[in-house]
Amino acid sequence: MPSILLVDDEPGVRSALSGVLRDEGYEVDAVDSGEACLERLGRQAYDVVVLDIWLPGMDGLATFARMRERQIESQVVMISGHGNIESAVRAIKMGAFDFVEKPLSLEKTVLVVRNALRQRRLEAENQALRAKVGAQHTMVGESHAMVHLREQVAMAAPTNGRVLIYGENGTGKELVARNIHEMSRRRSGPFIEVNCAAIPEELIESELFGHVRGAFTGAVADRRGKFELSHGGTIFLDEIGDMTLKTQAKVLRVLQEQVMEPVGGSTRIRVDARVLAATNKDLPAEIRSGRFREDLYFRLNVVPIFVPALRDRQEDIPLLADHFMAMLAREYGRRPKTFEPDALTALQRYPWPGNVRELANLVERLMIMVPGERITARDLAFLDHGIVGGIEASTPMPAAMTQLHDARDRFERDYILRALAAQQGNISRTADALGIERSNLYRKMRAFGIMPARKSEDEEAV
Template structure:
């Protein structure tokens, strides 16, 4: 069925241009010169998406937005604005606008925004489309083929008694996968014990893992049960296994091979039945070749291997995870934050996430806490600068411009470069001037002066 798009703008030439553009794209386009005319049309004609200018005579875009949201709350409304009226656009987002687009238009972004609004309208009428292959599995959610493959593998891994090695960068969710394996396994009713091998000092780690008897060393005033004994019958998760000191690698190898260990200060072995799941953000094969990790232990732990790709290699999971964490923290905080603006989502999709999913979750939690409207806007996001971004910046600083033989107008060239960078900064931050100024290393007053200089 042909989608119905309503364009509301007092600029006749712009209405005609957008009518032609979207008609060619297969939309049934309706146009209105004023807000009142638009409302009369909507009373008679079904509309899927509204594209409306903010500044119009008689009834401005904000007033029209409030009317539409009051009478047809399910219809997405996209606001048309200019950088000069960006504050009004942000107000519109807080009033429930689906998104905003800025003049002059980037046609591909305009089309994409309208398409997403139409998709939202379809979801509200029909529910989640069947084509969306979003999988929720044991407290995890993903859309990427890589993660769905891991999810499908976990029930099989869980039923096997073999040890598992999970590899991947910090923050990719290795512990969540380990917990899922335990919950799906025959050991699910027994303990799941987590040991951070990199977070416990080497001189204490042995006593934590294997326990000790009273008087085993100075300060040992009572007997302590080791974590391997605590995990008996269940699963022990050795996180950051690559940080394990060489002397403990030998003792761990004995536990893996003999299923027994001797607590400090004791002479009698204790037999233990545990499944070992290990995780590391290091390349253990390289550590083995470098002599930092025992080869025999590596092969004992790495019977079944699972590699979790970083978030930057599965960017299709970002929107899914954003909505998952947004819903989670909106419920926890009692906030009515329901979605994220296109500009904010685009910033996240283009970000490298050096901290992976853990970093994304922290960003969304903070954004929900600070946001006062129904949508997360770009100014609520705080993204750290990754090493890759810094390398990219350095590369940009080192660029060369070849001087033509006939020379050039330096002032004109510098003005063009400055104006282009100002526009890029505004586009990247969704028109949030304070953030755009930060991107260019300018204070706000200097940034505002440059905008006025080029009539931006």
């Protein structure tokens, strides 16, 4: 509930304003002097302070100045009488939200307070968002490989050099690109990402260079391309190994001449964008097999940066697990869970074919699924299934194991629910239909959180 502190020496004003503000659903306290106001604010935080300018003793303006000195962040609405509008204006210049004049219109005062609260909420959201974005882009890890990677990023960032980032899926290539941008002189410019693998071949040119109206069916209006949008900033060409040779030729031209032409257009547009690129492919091999242009490779590969696989920096795993846990806890508004030492050992033994992204997903799953405050090796038993069967740490595995598990569980749960519905919830008949033991079906239902129908004849049997 939003909280308001009223400061006015007139008892009539205090009671009338408290009344209407409480009716609005706010928690309201009222005091009669600047000294009392500061004393209150020392004990409790208020969202909005409604502060009379004329007060006996310390006046409203002096009180407000003290609040700012003490870095009290409440929004402040001043109440001014006829004689002291200038003071009110001064207060606004010092950062007060607004002022209302005496004689007070209750309606107007409520409106101003409501706006002040909205402003405060926006500021709080903004702050939370900024903290989150900051945390999202920190590169966590103290392993030798990570320290080296951070050094390379710090060295490459301030130059205008093109950087080609190599690494397996989910190792943090995009994170490296964002860090380079944020540490560069272009940081206040745009960071534009293009996933070359996700865009259909016919559309990639228009995506990169834009198009003019009527250039092709469906081009109903002019559209600016990603190169143009990244002017003054950075363009990040992700999965660069997935561009066709034709697109590669056009990208090469932009890199050479710093100009581009929208599809179907005749004007040439000058662009000043720093190009960062990433790939999980072996580009020299792609060049040998004729799928990637060698001249483009040399243009892009000015500074090569290699992001190591997670299994090659196991000492970072506990730090990363804690980092994701803290971030998720903030996001979900829950307390972070702690990893027991045996859980951390299990995490470090797992080969992480999906690298850091897979670890982040797993931590989110644990956040949701583990009921207690502590995560133990038992909560991670399913990871072992990924390792048994002689799969070596360095062998690439089919898609992330945890995803496969999830998909299978979802499918199985759904399948059982359908079978139950078809048998009107009768467990024996459902078990028959599925060709499994009744006790087995019960176990699965419990595991998937499916409640047996109340009137089922075998309700008590397990």
